[in-house]
Amino acid sequence: MDDGTSRDEARAQETKAFAHAGMPLMIFDAATGRCVAANAAADRAYGYRGDEWRAVALSDICDGLGARLSGAGAAPPGPPDIVAQRRRDGSCFWAAATLAPIDVPGRHVLLCVQDVTQQQDMLTDLSVMREHCALAQELSGVGHCVLELRRKRQTWSAQQYRNFGLQVGDLPDDLAGAIDAWVGCLREADRARAAAAIRACIDAGTPFDTEWRVSWPDGSERIVRVEATRKDEPDGTPSVFVCASLDLTERRHVEESLRQTRIDLSATQRIARVGTWTVDFAKGTAYMTSDELHKVFGFSECEVPLALLNARIHPDDLPLVEAARAACLANPGTRYHVQFRVVPRPGELYYLESQAEVQTDAAGKAVRMVGYSRDITEARLAQLEIQRLAYHDEVTGLMNQVALRRHLDQSIAIDSPDFVPLALLLIDVARFEDICLTLGHGNADGLLKAVSERIAGALDAGVQVARLGGSQFAAVLSGACAYDSKPRARALLHAFEQPFQVAGVQYDISVHIGIALCPGHATDTAALMRKAHVAVFRARQIGTDVLVYDPGDDPYHPDRLALLGEFRKAIHDGQIELYCQPKVEIRTNEVTGVEALVRWRHPRLGMVQPALFVPLIEDTELIHVLTRHMLQAAVRQYFAWAREGLRIPLAVNVSPRNLLSPDLVPNLEALLHTWGGSADWLGLEITESSLITDPEASLAELAALSSKGFRLFIDDFGTGYSSLGYLTRMPVDVIKIDHGFTMRMLEDPRAAAIVKSTIELAHNLGMTVVAEGTASAEIWDALAAYGCDEAQGFYVAEPFPAAGLGAWLESTGRRVREAAGAI
The missing domain is CATH 3.30.450.20 (PAS domain)
Incomplete structure (x- = not known):
């Protein structure tokens, strides 16, 4: 057989092998990329038949291999490529594809394809499972590592790296080095224990389940639970070391927080x-x-x-x-x-x-x-004790003021058919403050208790007795007892006829009792108590033992107190006006000066007399406001008169509170300096009572005023309580006899004697005398006969607005005595 025959036979065998091969085979022209031949397996795999393949290019069934056609014959074929293949119907499958030349010039290329779809799907599933596992580990915090003891390989999950503060690649490939680096992540105190546990597990198969403290690169410390065991081959040969870890840091923090919360809750429950x-x-x-x-x-x-x-x-x-x-x-x-x-x-x-x-x-x-x-x-x-203290006096054990008010509220039921009249007695212990300061508070409390026992013992059993505070007590008489409240009050006085024994010393105690009746005087608790207070206050003022409330003798009516609230605004709004009443020298009939008087032109009540509001403000800081206003008005008025050619000084009343104020002298000097005036523009009238509060301080202030050139008057002389000793020390220029004596002196020989003796006393002391209340010509003549210097009263002139002085002078024809004041 010649060589040609042999080649033909070989080619026939190749063709037959190509056609009957079990895997898809296709031959492509390297130049055109077109399919030249395909076997039956390719027909089945791709869905093409016979001559249809000649129209199929490599790029029609596979991406990524077309570029390699021209170079397929230049190099030996490599490992197959895993690429997606397209069928005739457009569906795809995965295949391991290999391109190889089949002739020497490289004109044709053989494509061998093996379907690996199932394997590729398995790989995809495995990849997905790994992703899911990694995600599950990340969510649960559980990581793992596997050390293959025979093959000297290791696998660490991403979460295992994270749990120990490591990054992928931080560990050496050799197992011993990896273990050393792993143990090096731990807190130093835990390293030896951890290394021993790992070695015992690998060498002896001793599993462990423990907690390690891991030092992360950021300096924080984590608590990681680590559980490990060793798996052996069937013949007992150590195979793998498997370790799982879980970061317990947050759980431990929560557990510690919960433990502390329980401790705190227990402590809080104990405290609360x-x-x-x-x-x-x-x-x-x-x-x-x-x-x-x-x-x-x-x-x-x-x-x-x-x-x-x-x-x-x-x-x-x-x-x-x-x-x-x-x-x-x-x-x-x-x-x-x-x-x-x-x-x-x-x-x-x-x-x-x-x-x-x-x-x-x-x-x-x-x-x-x-x-x-x-x-x-x-x-x-504590609430029970507070209730006891709220309604009982701690010193005497009697009802207190709160309990008394509650009792009165319950008893004053005017519309009830069971209502009976009431009498409220307020009992005030005289000079108790002096006794308290003398004996001390402890002994004073003992005295109060003794007083309460005397009061309770002197009244009927059904009478309610209370201590209101300080040295004031109250008793509520009802029904028949209320009808004869005043005799019962006088009978109560007998309880104080015997002296009290305190700290080994006997003290005589006296009381003042004020009585208010319901419904006669008031039909509610507040009004009844107010009026009883007024009665006992008036009893103390006039020095009587028992006094029943009298509406006509009540200077503290709410309407008057309402005036007090409006007073400051009244000054601001210009409602307070300056009036005056001239003083005339009896011998010459010349005007020597005027007394500055205050009047309140109220927008609703009309002209309000001083007697209705001055007593209310005398004990308040408003008296300074009023005095300052009157002094300013007086200086302004003198300035106005002087511009008219009249130089008439105005005498302004100064209260005891004003006299004790350290600002009086500097304020007067500043006021006169502002208007360019001098001390002879003003006179200052004070009462004898100004000396009662602080005699020495008052005398010093009067001396300071006198040294500044102010003319000083004692107003209402004869009605106060000062001694003649003080009179000799007072730098006073003028004594004004109270109108009460002047107006009665023609009918009352004793009043006349007081007027004459006052005039004589004043003259002997070098003082001028002004008689207030000169209301008639007969009084004028009598005063002239007594040698009185000046007169003031309705006979001379009734009070009138100060601005009208010029008109009054003109209408009466009176002259003004030459004064030293200048402007």
């Missing part, structure tokens, strides 16, 4: 005296979870029968508790809230406040009650 509890209605038991409730109820067990719990509740309070519990059972939405007493042991008593809610089952039936109880023993005892 609160305990929690549950009641299981099916079991009939109560479960208490706090030491506080164990202490209160006297149980050491957490769960006790409900009946036993009820036995510790005060028998008087148990019906209340059971009723509240029953209401919640009947209406589960009702909130349980009750206060009751607990008697854990004889002689012990606690007050508890409990609140709870009822829990129901699916059918709406009450099955449990969950709530808390608070120990309110101290608060309740």
